[in-house]
Amino acid sequence: SQQGEEDPQALSIQEGENATMNCSYKTSINNLQWYRQNSGRGLVHLILIRSNEREKHSGRLRVTLDTSKKSSSLLITASRAADTASYFCATDGAQGAQKLVFGQGTRLTINP
Amino acid sequence: ETGVTQSPTHLIKTRGQQVTLRCSSQSGHNTVSWYQQALGQGPQFIFQYYREEENGRGNFPPRFSGLQFPNYSSELNVNALELDDSALYLCASSPGVVPDTQYFGPGTRLTVL
Helix, strand or coil: CCCCEEECCEEEEECCCCEEEEEECCCCCCEEEEEEECCCCCEEEEEEEECCCCEEEECCEEEEEECCCCEEEEEECCCCHHHCEEEEEEECCCCCCCCCEECCCEEEEEEC | CCCCEEECCEEEECCCCCEEEEEECCCCCCEEEEEEECCCCCCEEEEEEECCEEEEECCCCCCEEEEECCCCEEEEEECCCCHHHCEEEEEEEECCCCCCCCEECCCEEEEEC
16 A cells, blocks of 8 residues: 655646645655656655754755654756656655655646 | 666566576665566565575475575576566665665566467
């Protein structure tokens, strides 16, 4: 079963605009991660935010985490055509579970 | 480039056959995890191996099995293939068992006819 739910399922914006994707999850976590996947290939790690952090930045990426609402958001600023991909949030289990639990992803399309 | 490789890239099998997928982890990474990703879905955890021992399993039947070798390579074996096994199979390596950053390979696309 999938713990994370991304919203929206698909997003289409113009190059240069900002893109925001949201993720909700169900159980307590130690950390939450965001991954990118191009064209059904391997996933690339973008950013990890721990449960005691509220916001984290990496280049054009900004991630927020609200553990009280069990939600996270990924903001990509000044989008580029190369940002076109599927984006997944993934959570671990606070009980030390070994696995990552992924959501169904947001398909982001950047139009030139 | 994550330094994780998988083979083959694509594979076509028929229902009832057996398949072995291979993964080569980053050097020094003692943990490998395998995921199944159906079309349009997120990856689902199959199992994890740490230092050649199974260290956690998802909701997959016993016909999904694995091996991890001392040279940082690993295998996913699936017996008695079913049509629903058609998916992208991803391996991911990490230094330890805590599910921090995982480094994914490019995946093997399996089609079962």
